[in-house]
Amino acid sequence: MMAEKASRTPGRPKPDIDPPYVLRITGVLLGVCLAVALLLGIVNQVTKPRIDAIQAEKIRAAMSQVLPADSYEPLDFTAANVTAIYQAVSDGKDTGWVVETSAAGSQGPIEMMVGIDSEGKVTGVSIVKHSETPNIGTKVVGDQAVLDRFTGMSLEAGEITVNGGANRFDGVSGATVSSRGVAAGVNAALAAIGVTP
Amino acid sequence: MNIFYAVLILGILGGVFGLVLAIASKVFAVKSDPKLALILDCLPGANCGGCGYPGCAGCAAAILAKKAPVNACPSCSGLQTSRIAAVMGVEVKAQERRVAFVRCSGGSRASHKFRKYVGIDDCVAAMKVAGNGPLDCAYGCLGLGTCVRACKFDAIHINEYGAAIVDQNKCTHCMQCAKACPRGVITDVPYASDIMVPCGNRDKGPAAKSLCTVSCIGCRLCEKNCPAGAITVTDNHAAIDYTKCTSCGFCVEKCPRKLIRDIHATGKVEPVA
Amino acid sequence: MDWRILLDIALGAVLINNFILVQFLGICPFMGVSKKMDTSIGMGFAVIFVMGLASALCYPVSLLLDALELQYMRTVAFILVIAALVQLVEMFLKKAVPTLYEALGVYLPLITTNCAVLGVVLLNVQNDYNFIESVVYGVTGGIGFLLAIVLFSSIRERLEFSDPPKAFKGFPIALVTAGLMALCFMGFSGLKIPW
Amino acid sequence: MNIGKQIKEGLLTQNPVLVQLLGMCSTLAITTTVSNGIGMGLSVTVILTLSNIFISLLRKIIPEQVRIAAYIVVIAGFVTMVDLLLQAFFPDIAESLGVFIPLIVVNCIILARAESFASKSKPLPAAIDGICQGLGYTMVLIVMSAIRELLGSGTLNGAQVFPTEYAASMLALPVGGFLTLGCLIAFMQWVQSKAKGGK
Numbered sequence: 001m002m003a004e005k006a007s008r009t010p011g012r013p014k015p016d017i018d019p020p021y022v023l024r025i026t027g028v029l030l031g032v033c034l035a036v037a038l039l040l041g042i043v044n045q046v047t048k049p050r051i052d053a054i055q056a057e058k059i060r061a062a063m064s065q066v067l068p069a070d071s072y073e074p075l076d077f078t079a080a081n082v083t084a085i086y087q088a089v090s091d092g093k094d095t096g097w098v099v100e101t102s103a104a105g106s107q108g109p110i111e112m113m114v115g116i117d118s119e120g121k122v123t124g125v126s127i128v129k130h131s132e133t134p135n136i137g138t139k140v141v142g143d144q145a146v147l148d149r150f151t152g153m154s155l156e157a158g159e160i161t162v163n164g165g166a167n168r169f170d171g172v173s174g175a176t177v178s179s180r181g182v183a184a185g186v187n188a189a190l191a192a193i194g195v196t197p
Numbered sequence: 198m199n200i201f202y203a204v205l206i207l208g209i210l211g212g213v214f215g216l217v218l219a220i221a222s223k224v225f226a227v228k229s230d231p232k233l234a235l236i237l238d239c240l241p242g243a244n245c246g247g248c249g250y251p252g253c254a255g256c257a258a259a260i261l262a263k264k265a266p267v268n269a270c271p272s273c274s275g276l277q278t279s280r281i282a283a284v285m286g287v288e289v290k291a292q293e294r295r296v297a298f299v300r301c302s303g304g305s306r307a308s309h310k311f312r313k314y315v316g317i318d319d320c321v322a323a324m325k326v327a328g329n330g331p332l333d334c335a336y337g338c339l340g341l342g343t344c345v346r347a348c349k350f351d352a353i354h355i356n357e358y359g360a361a362i363v364d365q366n367k368c369t370h371c372m373q374c375a376k377a378c379p380r381g382v383i384t385d386v387p388y389a390s391d392i393m394v395p396c397g398n399r400d401k402g403p404a405a406k407s408l409c410t411v412s413c414i415g416c417r418l419c420e421k422n423c424p425a426g427a428i429t430v431t432d433n434h435a436a437i438d439y440t441k442c443t444s445c446g447f448c449v450e451k452c453p454r455k456l457i458r459d460i461h462a463t464g465k466v467e468p469v470a
Numbered sequence: 471m472d473w474r475i476l477l478d479i480a481l482g483a484v485l486i487n488n489f490i491l492v493q494f495l496g497i498c499p500f501m502g503v504s505k506k507m508d509t510s511i512g513m514g515f516a517v518i519f520v521m522g523l524a525s526a527l528c529y530p531v532s533l534l535l536d537a538l539e540l541q542y543m544r545t546v547a548f549i550l551v552i553a554a555l556v557q558l559v560e561m562f563l564k565k566a567v568p569t570l571y572e573a574l575g576v577y578l579p580l581i582t583t584n585c586a587v588l589g590v591v592l593l594n595v596q597n598d599y600n601f602i603e604s605v606v607y608g609v610t611g612g613i614g615f616l617l618a619i620v621l622f623s624s625i626r627e628r629l630e631f632s633d634p635p636k637a638f639k640g641f642p643i644a645l646v647t648a649g650l651m652a653l654c655f656m657g658f659s660g661l662k663i664p665w
Numbered sequence: 666m667n668i669g670k671q672i673k674e675g676l677l678t679q680n681p682v683l684v685q686l687l688g689m690c691s692t693l694a695i696t697t698t699v700s701n702g703i704g705m706g707l708s709v710t711v712i713l714t715l716s717n718i719f720i721s722l723l724r725k726i727i728p729e730q731v732r733i734a735a736y737i738v739v740i741a742g743f744v745t746m747v748d749l750l751l752q753a754f755f756p757d758i759a760e761s762l763g764v765f766i767p768l769i770v771v772n773c774i775i776l777a778r779a780e781s782f783a784s785k786s787k788p789l790p791a792a793i794d795g796i797c798q799g800l801g802y803t804m805v806l807i808v809m810s811a812i813r814e815l816l817g818s819g820t821l822n823g824a825q826v827f828p829t830e831y832a833a834s835m836l837a838l839p840v841g842g843f844l845t846l847g848c849l850i851a852f853m854q855w856v857q858s859k860a861k862g863g864k
Contacts, residue, residue, distance in 0.1 A: 021219065021223070022216065022219040022220065022223075024728065025215055025218060025219035025222070025728050025730050025731055026212060026215030026216045026219050027215070028215070028726060028727055028728060028731060028735065029211045029212070029214060029215030029218070029731045029734055029735055030208060030211045030212045030215050032211065032723075032727070032735045032738055032739065033207045033208055033210065033211025033212075033550065033738055034204055034207065034208045034211065036207065036546060036738050036739060036741075036742035037203050037204040037206070037207035037208060037543070037546075038200070038203075038204050039742060039746065040203060040542065040543065040546065040742055040745055040746060040749075041199065041200030041201075041203040041204060042200065043745075043746045043749050043750065044199065044200075044203070044542050044749060045199065045200060046753070047749040047750060047752065047753035047754075048199075050753040050754070051749070051752050051753050054752070054753075054756050108596065109596065174834070199538075199539070199540070202538045202540060203538075203540050203543050206531075206534060206535070206538070206540065206543065206547065207543065207546065207547060207550070210531070210547060210550055210551065211550065211738070214550065214551070214554035214731075214734060215731060215734075217554065217558070218554060218557055218558065218561075218730050218731050218734065219730065219731075221558055221561050221562075222561055222730040225561040225562055225564065225565040226565075251569070252572075254568070254572075317631045317632075318631070318633060319631055322631070494690060494693050494694055494839040494842070495690055495771075496690065497689040497690050497693060498686065498687050498688070498689050498690065498773035499773075501686050501689060502686060542745060542749060543745075545741050545744070545745055545767055545770055546738060546741040546742055546745055549737050549738065549741045549770060550734060550737070550738050550741075552737075553733050553734040553737040553738070554734050556733060557730070557731065557733050557734055560733075561730075579733050579776065579780055584771065584773075585690040585768070585771040587771075588770065588771045589771070592767070635851075636855075636858065637851040637852070637854045637855035637858065638847075638851045638854075639854075640854070641686060641847075641850050642847040642848065642850045642851035642854065643847070644847075645843050645844070645846050645847030645850065646843065646844055646847040646848075648843050649840050649841075649842075649843030649844040649847065652839065652840045652843060653840050656838075656840065
């Protein structure tokens with residue numbers, strides 16, 4: 001059955017594919033893959049809840065850092081490179097939004113949390129995940145002082161641009177690509193909310 | 198559920214690729230005659246090219262296809278060649294072992310055109326400098342090691358005087374060094390014979406004397422004193438006929454330049470003092 | 471498909487983010503095989519073939535994995551596809567071009583662990599390229615690899631006869647040269663695409 | 666199978682990075698801080714030993730035709746498992762090492778050792794070889810990351826040694842990695858030639 005299916009055009013000598021040989025090889029690779037997959041599945045089953053819990057905890061911490069609030073209700077939305085928007089509610093009133101966006105940094109995407117108050121001003125930026133080069137990219141993404149400079153900016157004077165333009169944000173010298181990445185993320189967040197003071 | 202999908206997908210991938218690889222291994226199986234592997238084992242496997250075929254695999258294929266004689270591989274010892282002959286079921290002709298020999302021992306003693314050659318340290322490159330090389334003597338060894346790099350059996354080195362010298366025990370007579378040498382200083386001699394002339398100079402006496410302190414000046418003393426008549430001096434250079442030479446050593450005493458010598462006197466090929 | 475985006479990806483993969491000299495992926499075979507020019511060219515084409523086909527094959531697999539939320543299986547599945555591909559290339563070369571197969575030696579199986587090949591597949595997923603974009607990225611990534619390894623092996627062949635300090639002979643001088651080449655390729659990062 | 670020889674081989678004469686020139690991708694990419702170097706080195710050692718044992722156990726079963734595919738699936742399986750376990754149970758280690766763990770799958774050392782050593786020897790020597798090669802790799806990583814961090818950013822394991830303005834930040838870039846590794850191997854060759862010359 002297997003051997004006939006693999007026979008070649010009559011012109012060429014038919015290679016002697018004896019089924020036991022083929023079965024042994026396929027069987028071994030199949031067995032190894034199944035074993036590894038099973039092992040991984042079990043490990044994942046064990047670790048998934050813990051990882052999700054840790055991840056959720058990290059996001060909560062980042063959210064409360066940018067915009068302190070009692071609770072955050074996720075909203076549905078349609079916006080470019082925005083992964084989630086949460087409505088921040090503290091003692092019953094909507095006090096603003098927390099937007100999770102990702103933008104291209106120098107070595108890979110930078111995922112960040114941007115807090116925006118009800119007038120559309122940035123209340124804080126915190127980086128969730130990045131793979132910037134240490135000592136260069138991290139001068140921007142790793143340094144909270146630099147990120148805090150975004151606080152208070154909005155789309156009132158147009159898009160935030162790095163080292164120039166009306167709505168100016170002076171990035172860290174030598175790490176312009178990373179600075180532009182973070183600025184792009186903040187712009188995306190502000191645009192998603194669409195409120196300008 | 199999640200585990201089931203994981204196992205399912207990787208299982209399918211593993212199975213499909215296992216199948217493809219199994220069939221491919223058969224379709225692409227390289228048809229090889231078992232004798233080829235046997236012959237290949239007997240060959241030294243250094244791919245030196247002495248047999249004229251692309252590496253040992255090429256030589257083995259040629260021997261198998263009877264295009265090459267059983268002793269096509271010059272680097273094979275007698276034992277290896279007889280084993281190949283056994284595989285091929287052919288009787289092998291007895292063959293006397295030969296090895297490479299450097300017809301120069303001057304090195305630092307030869308006069309140089311300029312104090313020190315500074316450039317690409319390779320004889321072929323040096324030959325392109327100042328009229329084929331920094332040495333005044335046109336037949337001498339430049340000592341820059343092209344032959345050392347060409348030899349796959351680590352059998353030839355540059356001695357302390359700066360001339361190449363062959364370690365006869367390691368030499369397998371593949372003659373890659375001779376092919377690599379831009380000046381053709383290296384020839385091959387029978388392993389067994391002792392008396393050698395480590396110089397290849399063809400200039401007349403006085404010129405040869407000025408070119409190098411250990412050169413053959415063609416004075417014919419060795420030729421006159423050789424009882425077996427094995428030495429003939431042709432265009433100012435003493436050449437030994439190894440079939441006639443009885444290694445009596447008369448020529449060694451008579452040579453005014455202390456050049457002709459018994460290289461096996463101290464068991465190992467020594468450079469000319 | 472807007473060919474400008476494709477050209478942008480291609481230019482990026484070959485010059486701006488060259489896999490070897492800028493992203494520093496796939497350096498083991500790069501250092502190992504680049505002693506001689508012909509093995510380098512052979513290796514370069516083998517990598518182009520594997521990278522192109524790997525990107526093409528891994529695209530449907532990554533779609534399937536995302537659909538079933540099996541992101542953690544991504545690495546294992548991709549590496550399985552690549553390994554099978556390399557094994558196929560190894561068998562094909564053994565049959566069709568035995569001399570190249572001998573010359574590549576241990577570095578052929580090392581293409582499997584070649585960070586560039588798995589790198590390109592994971593980057594395809596990270597930048598969520600569609601099918602054509604990922605194949606273009608794979609093939610041009612391979613061309614970038616070929617460009618780098620050919621340039622490097624031509625320099626290395628000349629290095630044999632130069633006389634660096636005795637301790638630097640062999641790999642160290644080659645590494646320093648590779649460092650300088652990487653420095654030059656950093657110059658491309660400023661390359662602006664006119665449209 | 667004497668262990669002494671394997672240890673000496675793993676650390677000096679057959680050092681995976683300095684002599685065999687394997688595992689260069691990760692060596693150049695991550696040796697910018699000492700903590701990265703140690704973390705990466707140890708995780709490679711653990712995974713290398715585990716996969717060596719597993720592969721030498723399987724060596725008789727896996728046929729020649731699918732050996733690469735089978736070995737690499739085993740290695741990738743181990744790496745993903747270690748990654749998941751780290752993220753679940755040791756989140757802080759995972760935080761600093763997160764991006765390097767997937768890199769280990771494509772670390773040439775592991776498949777090279779599996780292909781050249783583990784697949785031909787019994788589990789115990791394979792395990793020892795894994796440990797020795799791993800330690801040799803970690804040693805090189807620590808030395809390289811110390812040099813690159815000190816000269817590249819003026820800090821050593823986080824402690825500020827001299828103000829970063831004077832540091833050659835180019836060394837932090839992988840370009841500096843090439844140069845540092847080149848000089849390191851040159852130094853090793855110089856030491857070996859001195860030892861040979863000296864004796």
